Amino acid sequence: MSKIVQQDILQQLQQLQRVAQTALAQANTTEATREWYSEYLSRKGRLTSILRNLGSLSAEERPLVGKVANEVKAVLENALQERQTSIAQAELEAVRRAESVDVTLPGRPQNLGKLHITTRVLRDIYAIFTAMGFQIYDSPEVETDEYNFQLLNIPPGHPARDMWDTFYTTTPGLILRTHTSPGQIHAMREYAPEPIRVILPGKCYRYEAVDASHESMFYQVEGLAIGKHITFSDLKGVLINFANQMYGEGRKARFRKSYFPFTEPSVEMDIECVLCGGKGCPVCKYSGWLEMLGAGMVHPRVLQNGGYDPTEFSGFAFGMGPDRIALQKYGIDDIRYFFTNDARLFERV
Numbered sequence: 001m002s003k004i005v006q007q008d009i010l011q012q013l014q015q016l017q018r019v020a021q022t023a024l025a026q027a028n029t030t031e032a033t034r035e036w037y038s039e040y041l042s043r044k045g046r047l048t049s050i051l052r053n054l055g056s057l058s059a060e061e062r063p064l065v066g067k068v069a070n071e072v073k074a075v076l077e078n079a080l081q082e083r084q085t086s087i088a089q090a091e092l093e094a095v096r097r098a099e100s101v102d103v104t105l106p107g108r109p110q111n112l113g114k115l116h117i118t119t120r121v122l123r124d125i126y127a128i129f130t131a132m133g134f135q136i137y138d139s140p141e142v143e144t145d146e147y148n149f150q151l152l153n154i155p156p157g158h159p160a161r162d163m164w165d166t167f168y169t170t171t172p173g174l175i176l177r178t179h180t181s182p183g184q185i186h187a188m189r190e191y192a193p194e195p196i197r198v199i200l201p202g203k204c205y206r207y208e209a210v211d212a213s214h215e216s217m218f219y220q221v222e223g224l225a226i227g228k229h230i231t232f233s234d235l236k237g238v239l240i241n242f243a244n245q246m247y248g249e250g251r252k253a254r255f256r257k258s259y260f261p262f263t264e265p266s267v268e269m270d271i272e273c274v275l276c277g278g279k280g281c282p283v284c285k286y287s288g289w290l291e292m293l294g295a296g297m298v299h300p301r302v303l304q305n306g307g308y309d310p311t312e313f314s315g316f317a318f319g320m321g322p323d324r325i326a327l328q329k330y331g332i333d334d335i336r337y338f339f340t341n342d343a344r345l346f347e348r349v
């Protein structure tokens, strides 16, 4: 009787091992292996419940059954450990694959920035004038009233000062420059009595009511050439050459008489409208012409203030607005876009 019970339990153990191994092979996740453990090997599991019958065996029968039960338990525990290791590896591999970079995919294009339109125009201006032998001369943005006005033939009370209302610092007589022209005096005083050819680029400030074509901060590029035989023809030659390179060969230019306190005679230079080719459009106000710059022969008093003898030396000067050139060249209708940080402005150039 008890022999049959022993055989029975041994059979049950072998069957349990087979069933458990089959079930383990189908457990594909860590969670499923935990459930499997609880079903077969835990204290409430199927192996324990078989061993509960050990009590019905004789003292001689128990060791064999106990030995077999321990073997089954060891086999199943080893199998569980192997299974868990391989599932953990597979799960890790799946995560790695999901997060991995596919090097065969085409790259995403980088969104590159662009230079500001004014910067590009400034660089074009530098390139054209340096090719004609002009140096780039840097001068301060904070100036004295003397440099900004008086040495340029604009004494206190001169009516021309009305055109140059500016910002004052808390130090009396110290202002934000209204034009790059004070740089002329700095350059002359540095080089006199040597001949000079310089351009003076930089920011200028005016107390302006801001609108589509006026900002309180803007760029200017001043030019100055001084030597012993410089004439108005040199001025025209240099500026027409500049206009041809900036706007394209053969574009018509014209000079109109004008007035600046620091040049005599003074002119304004216009070029044929770049947008309508001279036919007339809203940008050129239907005149066919665009104002490009102001220029003239350096006033003898300014030459003298710079350290040159006006009976021996002559020179010409000019000043242009790169912001305005950029507006014209790229057909932009409002200077305020230049400071609004809207990158779409640069898409069109």
Ligand SMILES: [Zn+2]
Pocket (backbone or CB within 6 Å): 273, 274, 275, 276, 277, 278, 279, 280, 281, 282, 283, 284, 285, 286, 288, 289
């Ligand atoms: Zn036009």
